[in-house]
Amino acid sequence: MILMIFIYAIFVPVTVIEWLAGTGGFPITAVVVGMGLPLMRKNHLNVIRQKEGKQVI
Numbered sequence: 019m020i021l022m023i024f025i026y027a028i029f030v031p032v033t034v035i036e037w038l039a040g041t042g043g044f045p046i047t048a049v050v051v052g053m054g055l056p057l058m059r060k061n062h063l064n065v066i067r068q069k070e071g072k073q074v075i
Contacts, residue, residue: 022059025051 030052036042 022055025055 030045030048033042033045033048037045
C-alpha cells in the first residue's frame with residue numbers, strides 16, 4: 019500500500035512534470051507503472067479471495 023502511494027503521489031507526477039518541463043525524456047516507466055500497478059493489485063486481491071473461498075467478481 020505504501021509503495022502504491024509513493025508511486026502515485028510522488029514518482030508518476032514528478033516524471034510527468036519533468037517531461038512537460040522539457041528536462042527529461044518521455045516518462046515511459048511512469049506510464050507503464052501507472053497503468054500496470056492497479057491491474058496487478060486487482061489480480062493479487064482476486065487470488066487472495068479465491069484462496070479464502072470467496073466468489074471473485
